[in-house]
Amino acid sequence: MANNTHHNDGHAGTENVPAQTGVIWRTFIILSVITAFEFTLAFFMKAGGLRTSIFVGMTLVKAFYIVGEFMHLKHEVKSLIWAITIPVLFIVWLLVALLTEGGSIFQLR
Structure with missing residues (x-):
């Protein structure tokens, strides 16, 4: 008889890794808040250099955050x-x- 060193609990090869839904929701909420703030500025702030600078800055923040999270650069x-x-x-x-x-x-x- 062969020595079976693997523990078989009826789930051979079907190991499920729990999803990191907390990280995904946190990322979603952060990006949603920044985008909502951008939309608010677009409707209530008059066009000009300050508004454009704020949009560019917030877009860069979102871009770096997306690169850090989804492309795993922060790790x-x-x-x-x-x-x-x-x-x-x-x-x-x-x-x-x-x-x-x-x-x-x-x-x-």
């Missing part, structure tokens, strides 16, 4: 996080600089 080593974050910040800075300086072509000298 990586810090050097990888900085290697991804710093170039993104330089690209954002470049876009802001290009948009700011690009508008000067319409100014008459």
Whole structure:
């Protein structure tokens, strides 16, 4: 007779891992609150540079949160996080600089 070292409780190969629904709901609620705040600003705040800056800032916060949660970047080593974050910040800075300086072509000298 063969020595069976595995414990067989009638669930051979059907091990269920409990879902992390708490993390999913927390992420959903955080992103929903930020989005609701953005919609509130869109309806009650007049258009201008301040509103646009707030939208860009909140969009970046949501983007970094999504990357951290769903792409699991927040669980990586810090050097990888900085290697991804710093170039993104330089690209954002470049876009802001290009948009700011690009508008000067319409100014008459």
